[in-house]
Amino acid sequence: xxxxxxxxxxxxxxxxxxxxxxxxxxxxxxxxxxxxxxxxxxxxxxxxxxxxxxxxxxxxxxxxxxxxxxxxxxxxxxxxxxxxxxxxxxxxxxxxxxxxxxxxxxxxxxxxxxxxxxxxxxxxxxxxxxxxxxxxxxxxxxxxxxxxxxxxxxxxxxxxxxxxxxxxxxxxxxxxxxxxxxxxxxxxxxxxxxxxxxxxxxxxxxxxxxxxxxx
Amino acid sequence: xxxxxxxxxxxxxxxxxxxxxxxxxxxxxxxxxxxxxxxxxxxxxxxxxxxxxxxxxxxxxxxxxxxxxxxxxxxxxxxxxxxxxxxxxxxxxxxxxxxxxxxxxxxxxxxxxxxxxxxxxxxxxxxxxxxxxxxxxxxxxxxxxxxxxxxxxxxxxxxxxxxxxxxxxxxxxxxxxxxxxxxxxxxxxxxxxxxxxxxxxxxxxxxxxxxxxxxxxxxxxxxxxxxxxxxxxxxxxxxxx
Amino acid sequence: xxxxxxxxxxxxxxxxxxxxxxxxxxxxxxxxxxxxxxxxxxxxxxxxxxxxxxxxxxxxxxxxxxxxxxxxxxxxxxxxxxxxxxxxxxxxxxxxxxxxxxxxxxxxxxxxxxxxxxxxxxxxxxxxxxxxxxxxxxxxxxxxxxxxxxxxxxxxxxxxxxxxxxxxxxxxxxxxxxxxxxxxxxxxxxxxxxxxxxxxxxxxxxxxxxxxxxxxxxxx
Ligand SMILES: Nc1ncnc2c1ncn2[C@@H]1O[C@H](COP(=O)(O)OP(=O)(O)O)[C@@H](O)[C@H]1O
Ligand SMILES: [Mg+2]
Numbered sequence: 001x002x003x004x005x006x007x008x009x010x011x012x013x014x015x016x017x018x019x020x021x022x023x024x025x026x027x028x029x030x031x032x033x034x035x036x037x038x039x040x041x042x043x044x045x046x047x048x049x050x051x052x053x054x055x056x057x058x059x060x061x062x063x064x065x066x067x068x069x070x071x072x073x074x075x076x077x078x079x080x081x082x083x084x085x086x087x088x089x090x091x092x093x094x095x096x097x098x099x100x101x102x103x104x105x106x107x108x109x110x111x112x113x114x115x116x117x118x119x120x121x122x123x124x125x126x127x128x129x130x131x132x133x134x135x136x137x138x139x140x141x142x143x144x145x146x147x148x149x150x151x152x153x154x155x156x157x158x159x160x161x162x163x164x165x166x167x168x169x170x171x172x173x174x175x176x177x178x179x180x181x182x183x184x185x186x187x188x189x190x191x192x193x194x195x196x197x198x199x200x201x202x203x204x205x206x207x208x209x210x211x212x213x214x215x
Numbered sequence: 216x217x218x219x220x221x222x223x224x225x226x227x228x229x230x231x232x233x234x235x236x237x238x239x240x241x242x243x244x245x246x247x248x249x250x251x252x253x254x255x256x257x258x259x260x261x262x263x264x265x266x267x268x269x270x271x272x273x274x275x276x277x278x279x280x281x282x283x284x285x286x287x288x289x290x291x292x293x294x295x296x297x298x299x300x301x302x303x304x305x306x307x308x309x310x311x312x313x314x315x316x317x318x319x320x321x322x323x324x325x326x327x328x329x330x331x332x333x334x335x336x337x338x339x340x341x342x343x344x345x346x347x348x349x350x351x352x353x354x355x356x357x358x359x360x361x362x363x364x365x366x367x368x369x370x371x372x373x374x375x376x377x378x379x380x381x382x383x384x385x386x387x388x389x390x391x392x393x394x395x396x397x398x399x400x401x402x403x404x405x406x407x408x409x410x411x412x413x414x415x416x417x418x419x420x421x422x423x424x425x426x427x428x429x430x431x432x433x434x435x436x437x438x439x440x441x442x443x444x445x446x447x448x449x450x451x452x453x454x455x456x
Numbered sequence: 457x458x459x460x461x462x463x464x465x466x467x468x469x470x471x472x473x474x475x476x477x478x479x480x481x482x483x484x485x486x487x488x489x490x491x492x493x494x495x496x497x498x499x500x501x502x503x504x505x506x507x508x509x510x511x512x513x514x515x516x517x518x519x520x521x522x523x524x525x526x527x528x529x530x531x532x533x534x535x536x537x538x539x540x541x542x543x544x545x546x547x548x549x550x551x552x553x554x555x556x557x558x559x560x561x562x563x564x565x566x567x568x569x570x571x572x573x574x575x576x577x578x579x580x581x582x583x584x585x586x587x588x589x590x591x592x593x594x595x596x597x598x599x600x601x602x603x604x605x606x607x608x609x610x611x612x613x614x615x616x617x618x619x620x621x622x623x624x625x626x627x628x629x630x631x632x633x634x635x636x637x638x639x640x641x642x643x644x645x646x647x648x649x650x651x652x653x654x655x656x657x658x659x660x661x662x663x664x665x666x667x668x669x670x671x672x673x674x675x676x
Contacts, residue, residue: 062652064616066627070634071644078640156521163523163620170524183532191520191528198519265575291581301576305594305670314590315580360576367580 005180006189013186016172017193023086023168024155027093031154032147034094035101040131042102043109053102060099066160068092073164089161097154104150108143109135145208152201156194169193216241216371216402217262222271224257231257233426234271239371244403246413246434249423250449255406258423259373262404263293276370291319294364298376300356302348308335308359309344312366320367327366334362338392354385358392365396372396374405410453414438422446462639463646473629474650480547480625481612487551488611489604492558499563510559517556523617525549530621546618554611561603565596598670605662609655616651626650 006013038053060068072095073088083091112135120130162170173190177183217239224232231254239245247255260266261273264280273280278289302311312331316322322330335341338358348356357377364372374393378386390412397403397416407413413420414434421431422443430443441447463470498510517525529552530545540548569592577587597604619628630647634640 058656059648059652062655063648064613064627064651066616066619067630067644067648067651070627070631071641071648074634074640075644078638152519156519159521159523160617170521170527174527177531181535183535184528187524187528187532191516191524194520194524195516199515202515202519263579265578287581287583290579293579295576295579297572297576299572301570301572303573303576303591303595305598315582318583318586318590319581363580 001185002182003185005176005182006185009176009180009186012172012176013169013189013193016167016169017197019167019172020155020158020169021197023089023093023158023161023166024151026090027097027154027158028151030090030094031097031101034098036105038098038102039105039109042106057099057102060096061103065092065096065157066163068096069160069164085161085164085166088164089158089166093154093158096157097150100150101147104143104146105139107146108139111142112138145205148201148208149205152198152205155198155201216243216276217404218272218274219258219261220272222258222261222268222273224254224261224266224268231426232261232268235423235426235428237421237428239402239404241370241402242400243418244397244401244405244416245419245421246417247404247406247421247423248408248410248413248449248453249429253423254426255423256375259295259375259404259406262371262373263290263295265295287319291315291367292370294361294367294369294372296357296360296364296372296374296377298379300348300353300360300380302356302360302363304348307345307347308340308351308362311348311359312363315363316366331362331366334365335359337365337395338362339388352385353381354388357381357389361389361392361396371402371404374403374407376406376408378407378409408453410438410450422449424449458642459637459639460642460646462637462642463633466633466637466643469629469633470626470647470650473624473626474654476543476624476628477612477615477626477654480543480550480618480623481608481615484547484550484554484615485608485611487547488554488558488607491551491555492562495555495559496562496566499559500566514556514559517553518560522549522553522614523620525553526617526621542618542621542623546615546621546623550611550614550618553614554607557610558604558607561600561607562596565600566592568599569595601666601670605659605666608662609659612655612658613651 038056041049041053042057044050069088069092072092073083073085076083076088116134116138117130120134121127125134158168159170161168162174165171169190173186177186180186217237219235219237222232222235222237223230235254235258237245237258247258249255257266261268262275262280264273264283264286268281271281275289276292278285280286280289302308303314306314309328309331312334313322313324313327316327316330317324332341332344335344338361340355340358340362343351343355343359346355348359351359361372361377377393378389381389386409390409393403393405393412394416405412405417417434419431420434420437422429422437422441422445424445430437430441430446437446438450441450495510495513498506499514501507501510526546526549529540529549530542533539533545573591573595574587577591582590615625616627618625619631622628624632626647630643634643637643
């Protein structure tokens with residue numbers, strides 16, 4: 001084992017880690033927004049839109065993220081739209097995570113007893129107010145553990161961007177390996193970086209799961 | 216049949232059994248009564264060594280259980296019925312009954328089935344052989360559990376508050392099966408709060424409190440003329456209800 | 457402007473890929489389940505080194521990307537003289553990855569069985585192996601069946617990553633067809649729908665199997 005090469009490449013690795021974090025933050029933010037929107041459309045049973053939402057969820061949860069990434073990265077230029085590698089990665093991760101997050105949030109909304117909404121209406125709250133101030137806050141306690149669990153998955157899934165050549169952590173590590181021919185040492189360092197990012201979140205999930213009473 | 220000598224047991228710093236002596240003769244029906252938390256269940260569970268003991272001796276049908284010898288063999292000779300039934304929910308009534316005879320006694324499927332159906336008939340459930348525990352009432356489940364224990368041809372049956380988890384109207388059907396067993400001559404140790412059962416079916420009643428046997432004797436003596444003030448107090452409280 | 461015949465004309469290649477996908481996913485899942493069973497037992501062992509190893513395995517795998525795990529096995533291990541072909545490396549990586557998740561799923565299933573169930577089996581004189589095999593595991597499997605099915609779907613979808621080490625699975629062959637025909641949208645739309653149909657069919661069939669294996673309202 002030659003850990004020297006890892007130490008020498010530390011700035012490249014940390015730069016890659018930063019890019020991975022940026023990509024993760026974008027995907028989490030946009031994916032959650034999209035997911036919330038889709039979940040609300042589905043629970044409110046908005047005609048047409050809610051059927052479209054269902055098909056969207058089935059397709060994006062039913063096919064591999066990599067396929068979706070190829071679709072965006074190779075398909076959009078084919079249709080005449082220019083996409084950068086970053087934009088392709090963000091788009092694919094957003095569409096993919098939106099489908100999963102929609103289902104997580106919907107399950108959370110459905111876990112709130114119906115009496116809660118009825119009580120809010122009987123107090124004179126509008127449907128928007130009932131959702132915003134009564135149902136969604138309770139949804140959060142149920143949905144937060146699986147949601148953070150999914151975020152962990154999403155952070156790891158940003159690694160797929162390396163396959164379309166985006167210079168995130170794994171791509172950077174491969175260029176180091178090309179120079180140094182020390183794959184195991186470099187990959188170990190990369191694994192460690194992912195672990196340092198993800199493990200605290202995993203611990204958080206475990207703690208939240210213990211706190212939320214099972215219904 | 217059962218011989219317990221100076222049995223001691225702690226749960227952490229809690230001294231649950233403080234030197235218990237108990238002797239049960241073949242065919243005898245011993246009913247243990249006492250306030251909750253007094254160590255009745257623990258005592259019962261030491262007999263088939265579900266609870267290990269720290270000091271003392273337990274002999275079951277000549278086997279020194281406290282020496283961890285032939286534990287499985289002893290257990291297959293000692294049937295146990297739990298408060299929560301503990302039927303196996305993935306198996307139907309008959310499968311519950313024949314599981315141990317086929318696995319432990321290596322009986323053939325046909326032999327075990329035949330005996331299993333006979334036992335279900337005995338407890339009044341011949342119609343329910345194919346029903347799963349989730350489809351049975353509490354009283355029916357407990358009767359299947361009794362049949363399951365009997366399928367091992369036990370020499371001793373232990374009952375730990377077998378009717379406590381049942382709705383009041385279902386208690387009678389389980390007690391009836393237990394009475395039948397008692398009159399068939401089965402050796403039984405029964406922990407219960409059913410004083411009526413203790414009075415009629417017991418050969419001997421044992422009153423336990425704070426990890427010791429305070430008083431024991433024939434049911435008539437214990438119920439009509441208790442000697443120990445604790446026994447008097449306990450009986451006054453339970454019989455008032 | 458679109459030529460939807462492009463994927464159809466290359467159906468044989470795509471179907472070959474589909475077969476590879478199904479084979480790789482099924483094999484990986486079987487190994488992963490075995491690993492998960494061993495892992496779950498190890499995590500419940502009274503022998504702490506075993507518990508420790510199993511915990512490290514689970515946490516390391518679950519907190520690093522599967523793509524990295526694939527690369528370690530395919531590109532990393534040869535540097536210490538351990539070489540696998542792409543398909544083998546892929547199956548190993550997917551098994552090890554999914555095994556960590558199944559360890560936790562199976563462990564939770566075993567934990568969900570009440571102490572009373574085990575005591576009833578002990579009181580009947582069953583051996584520890586009989587208690588696990590006949591009482592604990594069948595009930596645990598019933599309780600965890602939905603997440604186990606979900607794991608299979610995850611393996612099925614995750615197998616597409618093996619195209620990154622040139623495994624000729626459905627995704628890999630889709631790339632080949634794409635570069636042959638330049639009909640990107642048509643080919644990828646078709647393949648995406650094949651995947652979606654596949655996962656819907658697989659989960660439908662497996663749920664049906666579940667209803668056959670664990671019949672009736674047998675829960676209490
Ligand atoms: N597994 C256990 N761990 C710790 N304490 C226990 C355990 N089982 C029983 N105890 C305690 O031991 C005492 C006697 O319990 P038990 O034998 O169940 O009493 P009883 O059956 O007479 O109500 C109680 O105080 C109970 O809380
Ligand atoms: Mg008790």
